[in-house]
Amino acid sequence: MKDLTDSLREQALALGADLFGVADAKDLDGYFTSPHRPKDLLPEVRSIVVVALHIPDGVLEAQKNGITNYSYNVYGYAYLNRELDAVAYRLTMFLEKHGWQALPIPARGSHYWEPKKYYGPLSFRHAAVAAGLGQFGWSGLVLTPEFGPRQRFVAVLTDAPLKASPPLAENPCQKCYQCIKNCPAGAIRKEAWQATLGERTYTYGKIDGDRCWWVARGLTTKAWPGAPFNPSVAVTKPGDITAEEKFEVLWEKRDARLRLSEHDEGTYGATLCGRCMIFCQAGHDAMRARLARAKENEPAD
Ligand code: B12
Ligand code: SF4
Numbered sequence: 001m002k003d004l005t006d007s008l009r010e011q012a013l014a015l016g017a018d019l020f021g022v023a024d025a026k027d028l029d030g031y032f033t034s035p036h037r038p039k040d041l042l043p044e045v046r047s048i049v050v051v052a053l054h055i056p057d058g059v060l061e062a063q064k065n066g067i068t069n070y071s072y073n074v075y076g077y078a079y080l081n082r083e084l085d086a087v088a089y090r091l092t093m094f095l096e097k098h099g100w101q102a103l104p105i106p107a108r109g110s111h112y113w114e115p116k117k118y119y120g121p122l123s124f125r126h127a128a129v130a131a132g133l134g135q136f137g138w139s140g141l142v143l144t145p146e147f148g149p150r151q152r153f154v155a156v157l158t159d160a161p162l163k164a165s166p167p168l169a170e171n172p173c174q175k176c177y178q179c180i181k182n183c184p185a186g187a188i189r190k191e192a193w194q195a196t197l198g199e200r201t202y203t204y205g206k207i208d209g210d211r212c213w214w215v216a217r218g219l220t221t222k223a224w225p226g227a228p229f230n231p232s233v234a235v236t237k238p239g240d241i242t243a244e245e246k247f248e249v250l251w252e253k254r255d256a257r258l259r260l261s262e263h264d265e266g267t268y269g270a271t272l273c274g275r276c277m278i279f280c281q282a283g284h285d286a287m288r289a290r291l292a293r294a295k296e297n298e299p300a301d
């Protein structure tokens with residue numbers, strides 16, 4: 001007989017999820033401090049359901065080739081977040097119908113009351129690693145064997161005692177440091193950060209969030225030189241960015257074309273860069289292997 005975890009996986013895949021895993025909530029409770037632990041969000045939490053959707057390779061390749069970033073803005077960020085939220089909502093309903101509590105965490109960003117800068121309510125990357133879907137690349141992004149860094153995640157906390165997935169044995173990161181070489185902000189450090197989740201300790205590069213945010217929100221001309229979508233105004237970055245300064249730079253100082261085109265379903269969000277994802281060697285290799293496998297499996301004409 002199918003158990004609840006298998007039924008939930010089946011549901012997730014039927015809803016279009018590309019990857020599905022379950023983390024033991026204790027693994028994240030032990031690493032984070034209040035209020036970023038799963039138990040701060042759902043006191044009775046036992047399991048974290050993590051789902052990923054693949055970012056179409058074509059949208060990343062078009063951005064890499066300097067053609068367009070509009071497709072990444074939508075199919076790599078805005079629309080993909082909606083789609084992830086829809087899957088999380090359906091899985092939440094499924095768990096509720098089986099008598100369990102469930103709290104879906106939205107796919108997008110952090111919120112204004114979060115005390116620590118650049119901390120979401122729950123770190124999906126850590127949840128995805130604890131759920132065995134991937135491991136941290138040096139860029140801090142989670143790399144999976146299927147897609148390298150080319151996916152976004154969402155999570156549902158639940159008090160259901162689901163079966164946790166085993167950790168991924170091999171790290172797909174090749175330590176090629178293309179992420180560092182291609183970061184226009186110098187945001188990815190050579191200096192290591194360590195995260196212990198359950199029995200395992202993972203190492204990846206320290207990320208300077210302010211530096212990344214500046215590029216990702218289109219405040220510099222360094223992101224995609226020569227591309228038609230490269231911002232044409234370089235704004236001077238203050239030492240420490242306050243909320244008031246963020247408002248001022250985004251709405252008063254940025255390239256006027258960006259300010260005019262910015263709306264929730266378009267350029268809003270951290271999608272003007274993404275070079276650490278786009279140039280990641282593990283992502284390229286995963287794409288080539290996947291396309292070759294898919295062609296081999298095509299029936300002959
Ligand atoms: C806040 C946030 C950001 C911030 C901060 C990023 C960060 N590394 O923490 C900014 C705006 C910079 C950002 C950028 C991007 N993001 Co973002 N982001 C998030 C968000 C909302 C929360 C992440 C979080 O809680 N981080 C905080 C803690 C938990 O991270 P940490 O690794 O333990 O701590 C780091 C810092 O504390 C720092 N640090 C600590 N002490 C010190 C001291 C010093 C001196 C320094 C320098 C640093 C430092 O170094 C640690 C290691 O990196 C998540 C969604 C979510 N809810 O998880 C998406 C998420 C991580 N983002 C994502 C993506 C795709 C991106 C971008 C590619 C977007 C883009 N531009 O196109 C870039 C990639 C930048 C990068 N290499 O990490 C995806 C990642 C998917 C994947 N495959 O792994 C997520 C999971 C969203 C999703 N729904 O899938 N993001
Ligand atoms: S998104 Fe761009 S600026 Fe941010 S860390 Fe990646 S390469 Fe650097």
Ligand code: SF4
Nearest residue numbers: 137138174176177179
């Ligand atoms: S670019 Fe290279 S070093 Fe960086 S995360 Fe990808 S595989 Fe690892």
